[in-house]
Amino acid sequence: MVLYVAAFSLLFLFLLVVPDLVATFREVVARQGEVRPEDQERFAQVARHSLAGRVHWALGAAVLVTGLGIWTERLPGLRRP
Numbered sequence: 001m002v003l004y005v006a007a008f009s010l011l012f013l014f015l016l017v018v019p020d021l022v023a024t025f026r027e028v029v030a031r032q033g034e035v036r037p038e039d040q041e042r043f044a045q046v047a048r049h050s051l052a053g054r055v056h057w058a059l060g061a062a063v064l065v066t067g068l069g070i071w072t073e074r075l076p077g078l079r080r081p
Helices: 002-032 039-051 055-071
Strands: none
Touching: 002 039, 002 055
16 A cells, blocks of 8 residues: 555656646757756756645645545455455
């Protein structure tokens, strides 16, 4: 069950970060024409900023989805015999 919560947490965190990172990537490429190594710090800052205050929502959603999966017997390995 912990593995499902961790996997869903990573999925939801990824879904929270991707829109901001894609927008920043497009902005950098439009301005510079390429991504340079010094842009990595900016991407890390954007990722931290986009997750600030929302990590607990992703963890809560992961617990909720895992609980629903167990209750509806949809998750492999957690079904009743």
